[in-house]
Amino acid sequence: MLLASACAGSPPEVPLGSDGTADPVLQVGRGIYDSSCKSCHGAKGDGGAGPRLNSGELDEDFPELIDLAEFISSGRRRMPSFGSRLSEEQITAVARYVREVL
Ligand code: HEC
Structure with missing residues (x-):
């Protein structure tokens, strides 16, 4: 059962910050990724119909957050x-x- 739920494909949780809480903006982002992006890019950003997003290359393609946005x-x-x-x-x-x- 545990395995089955791990495979169900939820995007990774937002890690807790030094104050013990998760950044609420990142949590909003996770919800959007879950509903709008993971179908093509995979729950963990491994890729699918769309390219991988978790390879570290994103920072080269989009050095600034604004470019990615x-x-x-x-x-x-x-x-x-x-x-x-x-x-x-x-x-x-x-x-x-x-x-x-990711
Ligand atoms: C219908 C499938 C689909 C959905 C849904 C989708 N993407 Fe994509 N995405 C693609 C494809 C295909 C590409 C490659 C585009 C190209 O041909 O240049 C891409 C490219 C990207 C890239 C560029 C990767 C790179 O290294 O150049 C980013 C970043 C990205 N998508 C983020 C997102 C985000 C964030 C969402 C949700 C808000 C999303 N995508 C939803 C299909 C999708």
Whole structure:
């Protein structure tokens, strides 16, 4: 049973900060990743229909958080654009989650 639930594919939990609580923005980002991104990029960012997001290459492709947020907002080829579906705050939250947690 434990294994089955581990395989069900929840995105990784937001680690607790030094004050013992998880950053609420990252938790919002995790929720968005779960509902809008994992179908293509995998629960842990391992990739699928979309490329891997957890290889460490993201920081090279998008050195600044704003570059990543703009990419998510506008999309590219088969990557859908989220600018009309998510608020700027939501896009920043999911961009931070992808960079800092995956
Ligand atoms: C319908 C499938 C799909 C969904 C849903 C999706 N993506 Fe993508 N994503 C892709 C594809 C395909 C690419 C490759 C785009 C290309 O051809 O350049 C991509 C590329 C990316 C990249 C660039 C990776 C790199 O190293 O260049 C990032 C970052 C990304 N997606 C984040 C997200 C986030 C965050 C979400 C949710 C808000 C999301 N994606 C939802 C399919 C998807």
